[in-house]
Amino acid sequence: xNTVTLANDSMTxxxxxxxxxxxxxxxxxxxxxxxEELKRAKQAVGKPFLDNPKFKTRDVNVYYNQTKQAIFNAxxxxxxxxxxxxxxxxxxxxxxxxxxxxxxxxxxxxxxxTGDLLLDGEDIYAKDQDPVLLxxxxxxVFQKPNPFPKSIYDNxxxxxRLHGLAVNRSELDDIVEQSLTKAGLFNEVKDRLNSPGTxxxxxxxxRLCIARAIxxxxxxxxxxxxxxxxxxxxxxxxxxxxxxxxxxxxxxIVTHSMQQAARISQRTAYFHLGYVxxxxxxxxxxxxxxxxxxxxxxxxxxx
Amino acid sequence: xxxxxxxVKAGLTxxxxxxxxxxxFGLVSIVISLSFLAALLITIFAQGLPALRQxxxxxxxxxxxxxxxxxxxxxxxxxxxxxxxxxIEAALxxxxxxxxxxKQKMALIRGLLSKSADxxxxxxxxxxxxxxxxxxxxxxxxxxxIDTYIxxxxxRSLPEADRRIKDFQLAWLDDLEAKGQIEKRFNTVxxxxxxxxEPEQAGVLGALMGSFYTMFVTLALSFPLAVAAAIYxxxxxxxxxxxVDFIEVNINNLAAVPSIVFGLLGxxxxxxxxxVPRSTPLVGGLVLxxxxxxxxxxxxxxxxxxxxxxxxQAAYGMGASRxxxxxHHTLPLAMPGILTGTILGMAHALGETAPLLMVGMVxxxxxxxxxxxxxATILPVQIYxxxxxxxxxxxxxxSAAIIVLLFFLILMNxxxxxxxxxxxxxx
Amino acid sequence: xxxxHHTSQQYNHELEDVRNMALQMGxxxxxxxxxxxxxxxxxxxxxxxxxxxxxxxxNRLEVQIDEVCAKIIAxxxxxxxxxxxxxxxxxxxxxxxxxxxxxxxxxRYALTSQGTSSPASLHSSLRHLGNExxxxxxxxxxxxxxxxxxxAKVVGQSDERIDAEFxxxxxxxxxxxxxxxxxxxxxxxxxxxARALERIGDHSRNICExxxxxxxxxxxxxxAPKNGTIPAI
Numbered sequence: 001x002n003t004v005t006l007a008n009d010s011m012t013x014x015x016x017x018x019x020x021x022x023x024x025x026x027x028x029x030x031x032x033x034x035x036e037e038l039k040r041a042k043q044a045v046g047k048p049f050l051d052n053p054k055f056k057t058r059d060v061n062v063y064y065n066q067t068k069q070a071i072f073n074a075x076x077x078x079x080x081x082x083x084x085x086x087x088x089x090x091x092x093x094x095x096x097x098x099x100x101x102x103x104x105x106x107x108x109x110x111x112x113x114t115g116d117l118l119l120d121g122e123d124i125y126a127k128d129q130d131p132v133l134l135x136x137x138x139x140x141v142f143q144k145p146n147p148f149p150k151s152i153y154d155n156x157x158x159x160x161r162l163h164g165l166a167v168n169r170s171e172l173d174d175i176v177e178q179s180l181t182k183a184g185l186f187n188e189v190k191d192r193l194n195s196p197g198t199x200x201x202x203x204x205x206x207r208l209c210i211a212r213a214i215x216x217x218x219x220x221x222x223x224x225x226x227x228x229x230x231x232x233x234x235x236x237x238x239x240x241x242x243x244x245x246x247x248x249x250x251x252x253i254v255t256h257s258m259q260q261a262a263r264i265s266q267r268t269a270y271f272h273l274g275y276v277x278x279x280x281x282x283x284x285x286x287x288x289x290x291x292x293x294x295x296x297x298x299x300x301x302x303x
Numbered sequence: 304x305x306x307x308x309x310x311v312k313a314g315l316t317x318x319x320x321x322x323x324x325x326x327x328f329g330l331v332s333i334v335i336s337l338s339f340l341a342a343l344l345i346t347i348f349a350q351g352l353p354a355l356r357q358x359x360x361x362x363x364x365x366x367x368x369x370x371x372x373x374x375x376x377x378x379x380x381x382x383x384x385x386x387x388x389x390x391i392e393a394a395l396x397x398x399x400x401x402x403x404x405x406k407q408k409m410a411l412i413r414g415l416l417s418k419s420a421d422x423x424x425x426x427x428x429x430x431x432x433x434x435x436x437x438x439x440x441x442x443x444x445x446x447x448x449i450d451t452y453i454x455x456x457x458x459r460s461l462p463e464a465d466r467r468i469k470d471f472q473l474a475w476l477d478d479l480e481a482k483g484q485i486e487k488r489f490n491t492v493x494x495x496x497x498x499x500x501e502p503e504q505a506g507v508l509g510a511l512m513g514s515f516y517t518m519f520v521t522l523a524l525s526f527p528l529a530v531a532a533a534i535y536x537x538x539x540x541x542x543x544x545x546x547v548d549f550i551e552v553n554i555n556n557l558a559a560v561p562s563i564v565f566g567l568l569g570x571x572x573x574x575x576x577x578x579v580p581r582s583t584p585l586v587g588g589l590v591l592x593x594x595x596x597x598x599x600x601x602x603x604x605x606x607x608x609x610x611x612x613x614x615x616q617a618a619y620g621m622g623a624s625r626x627x628x629x630x631h632h633t634l635p636l637a638m639p640g641i642l643t644g645t646i647l648g649m650a651h652a653l654g655e656t657a658p659l660l661m662v663g664m665v666x667x668x669x670x671x672x673x674x675x676x677x678x679a680t681i682l683p684v685q686i687y688x689x690x691x692x693x694x695x696x697x698x699x700x701x702s703a704a705i706i707v708l709l710f711f712l713i714l715m716n717x718x719x720x721x722x723x724x725x726x727x728x729x730x
Numbered sequence: 731x732x733x734x735h736h737t738s739q740q741y742n743h744e745l746e747d748v749r750n751m752a753l754q755m756g757x758x759x760x761x762x763x764x765x766x767x768x769x770x771x772x773x774x775x776x777x778x779x780x781x782x783x784x785x786x787x788x789n790r791l792e793v794q795i796d797e798v799c800a801k802i803i804a805x806x807x808x809x810x811x812x813x814x815x816x817x818x819x820x821x822x823x824x825x826x827x828x829x830x831x832x833x834x835x836x837x838r839y840a841l842t843s844q845g846t847s848s849p850a851s852l853h854s855s856l857r858h859l860g861n862e863x864x865x866x867x868x869x870x871x872x873x874x875x876x877x878x879x880x881x882a883k884v885v886g887q888s889d890e891r892i893d894a895e896f897x898x899x900x901x902x903x904x905x906x907x908x909x910x911x912x913x914x915x916x917x918x919x920x921x922x923x924a925r926a927l928e929r930i931g932d933h934s935r936n937i938c939e940x941x942x943x944x945x946x947x948x949x950x951x952x953x954a955p956k957n958g959t960i961p962a963i
Contacts, residue, residue, distance in 0.1 A: 107619050109542050132622045140620035146613035148632060158631075159621045212621065259807055286809045288947025298809045301735045 034293070038275040043075055045290040046280030048269075053077035054220060054250045055101060060115035062096050062105065070096045074115070074276045076269055078220075083246050085261035085282065086254045088271035089297065094254045097271065098222050101252065102138035103131045119220070136163050139213035143225040145205030147197035147212070152189050155197040155208055156180060159216035175215055182248075183211035184241050203234025207241065214249070221245065223253040227260065239264050258298050262286045270294040347709075351702030357490035357503060358445040358453040360416060360479060364394040364424065366435045371428075375435040382429055387421040391443075399475055407471050415475065417444040417503045444492065445485070447502040447696035449476065453487065456695060467695075493703065497671045498685065502696030505689070507704050509671045513584055513664070513679030514653060514711075520588020520675055521652050525595040526645055530634075532596075533603030533641075538629050558597035565594045566661025574662060581663035582678040590662055591652040598651065602644020606637035639726035646719040650712050656683040682708045733815060741806055745815060748798045752819045752826075755791040756871040759826045762788065762833040763867060763930065767860040770840040770923060771853070781837035788830030795823045814947060818940035822874065825933040825940075829867070832926040832933075839926075843919045852920060855902060856927075859895045863927045863934070866892060870934040870941075879945035886938035892931035899924045 055078035062071040071093045078084050078101075086094035096105065103124065105111040117124050124134055136159070147155050156176045159165075166172035176193070180186035185207045189200070197208050206226055213221055223242070227235040242251055242264050255261050261268050261282065268285040270278045270293070278285065278294045289295045296302070368374050370393055373385040392412050396402065402411050420443040427441065428434055448467045451457055453476075463470050479485040497509030532554075540547045569590035573579040579586045610633050618628040659665070665684050672679035680688070682704060689701040733745045762781055769778035799816050802808065808816055866888045873882040903917045903924075939951050 102620070104616070104619060107615075132624055135620060135622035140616075142613060142616055142620070144613050146611075146617040148614065148617065149636065162621060162623055162627065209617070212617075216622065258809065262809070287813060289810050295810050296735075299812045300737050300741070301732075302737050 035273060038273065038277065039072070041275075041277075044269070044276040045278040045294070046284065048076040048276065048279035050077040050079045052080070054080045054120065055252075056116070056118040056121070057100075058116040060097070060100060060113065060117060062093070062100060063112040063114075064108070065110045070274055071100075072274045074271075076276055076279045078250060078252060079267065080250055081246055081248075082267055083242060083251045083253060083265045084267045084269060085265035086252065086269050086271060087256075087258060087261050087297070088277075090256075092271040093274040094269075094271040095224055097276075098224055098252055098254050101220065101222055102135050102140055104135075104140065106131055136216050137218055138220040138222060139216065139218035141206070141209050141213055141221060141223045141226050144229050145202055145209055147200070147205050147208050149196060149198050151194045152180075152197045152200070152208060153193040156211050156215045159212060163216055165216060179211040179215040180208075182214055182245070183207045184237065184244075185211055201234070203230050203237055206230060206234070206238055210238075210241065210245075214245070218249065220250045220252065223251065225254055225256060228256060235260070258286075270297060272297070347702050347705050349702075350699055351704075351706045353454050354493060354699040354703035355490050356454075356487040357492060358450040359442040359486055359488050360445050360449070361440055361442050361484040361486075362391070362394050362398060362416070363438055363440050364390055365397070365438045366390060366428065367393075368436055371435065373435065375432045377432075379429065382432060383425070385425070385428070387424040387428070391416065391420050391424060399478075402471075410469070410472060411475070414446050414472070415449060417446055418501055419444060419504050442488075444503050447694055450503055451695050452476065453485065454699075493700070497669045498667060498680070498688070499669060502692075502694045502700055505697070505700055507682065507685060507707050509668060510680050510682045510685035510704070511707065512672050513587075513668075514681040516584030516672060516675045516677075516679060517587040517591060517659075517664075517681055518649060518653060520584055521591040521595055522645070522649060524588060525592040525599055525648070528592070529596050529599035529645075530603050530641060533600045533607060534629055534634065536600070537604050537607040538625065538633065554597050554600050558601060560594075561657075562594055562655055563657040563661065565590050566658030568593065569658060570661045580676060580678075582666045582668070582680075583664075584672065584675045584677075584679050584681075586662045587659050587664050587679075587681065588675070590658045591655060594655065594658065595648040595652045598648035599641070599645050602648065603637065603641040606640025606644065607633060609640060610636045639723050642722045642726070643719045646715050646722070650715040650719075653712060653715070654683055654708070656687060659684055682711075733812070744798075744802050744806070745812065748795060748802065748819060749815070751791065751795050751798065752822055753871070753875050755788065755795065755823060755826050756874065758784075758788055758791065759829045759833065760864075760867055760871060762830055763836075763864060766833040766836040766840065767857075767864065769837055770843075771857055771860070773840065773844060775841055775844055778837040778840040782834055782841070785830055785834040788827055792823045792827040796820060811944075811947075814944045818944040822937050822940050825936045829930045829933045832930050835926045836923050839919050839923050843916065852899075852902060852906065852917075855895075855899045856920060856924060859892065859899055859924055859927050862888070862892050862895055863931050866931055866934045870937045873941045874937060877941060877945055879942045882938040882941040882945075886935045886942075889931050889935040892928060896924055896928040896931075 057077070058075045060071055060074040061069060063069050074093075074097055086098060088094045099105045100113055100117060101119075101124075105113060113125060119134075119137065123129065148158060150158075153176055156179050157166075157172050160172060160175050166175055177186060180189065185204060188204060189208075197205065200208060206229075210221075210226075227238050230238065239260065242253065245251060253261075253265065265282045267279065268282045269276055270285065270289075270291070272293050278289060278291045280290065284290075285294060286298060289298060367390070370390050371385040371387065373381050395411050395415065396408075399411060402408050423443060424441060445453070448457075449472075452468045452473075457466060457468055459466075459473065468476075476485065492504060493506045495508055496504060496506035499505040536547065536551065536554075569586060573586050573589050574581050579589065614632050614636065615628055618632050623631060659681060664680050665688065666678060666680065667688070668678050668680055670677070686701055686704045686708065689697045689704060733749065734742045736742050736745075762784060765777055766781045768774060769781060799820050802816060806812070866885060869881070869885040869888070873879075873885055900921060903921050907914045907917045936951075939949075942948065942950050
């Protein structure tokens with residue numbers, strides 16, 4: 001099941017060998033009716049809203065250009081010090097949604113975001129909101145470990161230097177050490193802080209990226225499939241780390257591994273065809289999901 | 304064995320044969336091109352290496368104050384004006400006392416030593432005025448015809464009328480040789496002086512410095528402009544904008560424009576409109592930057608494009624602004640590629656001739672230029688000029704200048720490789 | 731409720747197989763109970779022996795089903811309805827195995843009480859209780875086969891009736907014993923049988939609860955108010 005996703009549920013049919021033209025048409029109609037059903041639903045199934053959330057998003061629509069809409073009326077809250085997992089088939093909009101939260105979508109030309117996205121009640125898409133400042137508050141870790149081709153020290157020190165968080169070298173040293181310690185990497189690299197970050201193993205590189213993100217003391221950390229390029233041991237280390245980081249940060253993680261979402265998150269949001277279908281406690285989502293589509297996805301069923 | 308396996312197996316021999324044939328074709332073409340290159344290099348080196356040695360003739364000169372019309376105690380100004388040519392003339396007549404025929408005498412005075420002999424003597428005396436009044440042995444540069452003969456390029460067995468060296472001259476040379484008063488030495492003149500009508504006095508330094516100043520102007524102009532343009536087009540310019548697309552197409556076209564067109568443009572714009580002095584490295588550099596600019600822009604854009612987007616994402620994710628992302632991450636990572644492209648573009652410019660003919664860098668200039676506004680010529684043009692000269696001795700000079708040019712081209716390419724090796728970073 | 735339509739056909743087969751094994755085990759237990767009751771009612775010692783000797787089949791099935799479930803969990807990491815299906819099967823087979831043990835117990839009493847006779851009224855009360863329990867077990871297995879939560883709620887409530895029946899029977903047996911102490915041994919045997927039947931009723935109710943959990947994802951165990959009804963959900 002861990003490899004079975006509904007990534008292609010809209011394109012492929014049961015390989016029963018009896019696929020006929022009529023069943024193709026039937027599936028097309030099904031897709032259409034699913035979209036209709038999602039469009040009709042005013043809000044996601046489950047408990048999308050919280051009291052006093054960290055992030056409050058309402059009716060978020062994302063357009064990649066005039067014709068292609070990636071997210072439709074996404075409304076959900078992200079709580080303080082929680083790990084929220086975004087799951088769903090490829091192209092369901094979960095990464096796009098995540099990238100709205102620190103305005104990474106701004107860097108893609110032609111992208112338009114509408115709706116309310118409030119971080120602690122503050123509109124992050126307001127005219128006077130500076131994306132640079134926002135990204136210092138909302139850090140990001142990417143799918144592929146992408147340390148800068150600089151030394152380990154410089155990687156971690158980059159953010160603090162950029163934002164002027166340290167007034168002298170010893171303060172910077174402290175920040176670097178603390179960040180690496182929090183990312184569980186300090187003991188492994190303390191003797192070679194000046195060697196290149198790209199020389200570390202994949203899992204260490206990803207932890208270095210996490211250390212780099214937390215060095216600027218963000219409030220929220222976004223993670224876009226942070227372990228998809230790592231082996232299971234490194235993945236377990238990162239998952240353990242995420243759980244520890246939860247006490248200090250709010251963490252939003254996009255993952256293709258449902259087991260991972262089940263293991264590390266407190267809440268889970270299921271995205272489908274650009275709609276938020278269901279948001280609920282992870283326990284509920286994985287034992288008794290409220291929506292047929294969620295059920296189908298997490299049990300590895302089609303259609 | 305299944306049916307499919309049988310079919311595959313039947314076709315295997317043919318497949319392998321095709322593969323072997325293809326490999327053979329590749330090998331043959333490489334051998335052919337290598338042999339062309341080898342032929343070129345062998346010819347050039349065979350012709351050019353003798354130019355590294357030059358014939359000198361020893362002559363005892365009596366620095367008689369009466370003959371020179373100066374005294375050892377005279378001021379340098381007076382020493383400058385002393386009659387050194389006379390002293391040499393007297394020395395020559397003394398050395399070959401048997402010469403009485405007027406024609407032979409002329410050949411002795413004009414044709415044995417280089418015309419610069421009196422200048423050489425002057426500089427020796429100026430350096431040490433105490434020599435005046437004594438008899439000294441001096442080594443003088445031989446005339447180009449003598450040099451050509453000594454290097455074996457004139458066949459003694461030809462009838463006298465077909466030779467530039469006559470029998471009486473051969474007798475002198477044999478005499479000199481017998482007394483050890485003629486020898487070949489390393490040709491410092493070639494590397495330390497500018498052009499000259501006299502092959503034995505001609506050197507590449509003027510052209511080399513001209514090339515250097517021209518390249519300097521080209522680099523100083525085109526590198527910052529091209530890198531800035533490439534960064535703007537690659538990182539900042541709006542995508543899918545008709546104007547930007549138009550500019551991009553034109554840059555690519557510019558790289559394919561024949562170089563002579565740039566020369567005409569330089570002539571019309573820089574010299575006639577802006578009044579930049581002609582024949583100078585400044586105008587040459589301007590013209591060559593026009594030509595190098597698109598090459599560097601294209602190389603720089605390719606290098607910037609090759610920087611993985613994940614690095615940009617990481618920088619944006621850390622809250623770096625666009626410019627910080629470019630200058631902290633993208634540009635340093637693209638630098639080796641940009642530098643390589645630049646050096647290759649410069650090497651291309653170094654070998655360029657046609658556009659510089661248009662802006663007057665083809666003039667005959669004896670002095671070594673000392674700045675970007677001094678009239679100068681450049682190596683390829685110098686080669687062109689020498690190859691056109693009638694004197695036999697220029698043939699080897701031409702090849703020697705080609706060797707110098709090739710040396711610098713190889714040096715630049717080597718530098719490009721080294722830079723790439725040194726700064727190449729994996730991510 | 732749908733256990734098919736996984737992208738992995740193999741997974742569909744595995745789930746289908748384990749469910750069929752559980753239903754087969756249910757059928758076996760039902761048969762054991764019927765035979766034990768018949769042996770008891772008709773004092774058929776041969777039939778009683780047969781029941782006692784067949785209990786191993788139930789036990790063996792329980793072990794097999796547990797093994798298959800463990801294998802599926804290890805290999806497929808089931809979630810949501812698949813997870814609930816496996817959990818309810820694992821729990822159901824435990825209850826079924828206990829029921830098998832209770833049926834065996836009844837068969838053993840049938841053997842020990844050979845030749846003794848109890849009053850007709852008690853006999854018919856016990857038969858009545860046995861029929862009730864048999865019906866309930868059948869219905870419970872039926873809801874399990876059909877994954878019918880609505881029916882499971884109804885069936886689960888019949889446990890109350892069985893409990894009432896058992897209370898009535900035990901009071902009757904008490905009276906019987908007080909009338910004449912010589913009846914005590916025989917009455918206790920009857921009481922143990924009744925008690926076994928009542929336990930089977932409880933286990934059937936558990937199975938209904940698992941069906942509700944399987945279908946609706948709600949755990950209704952121990953949520954019943956004092957009167958013992960399954961709350962309407």
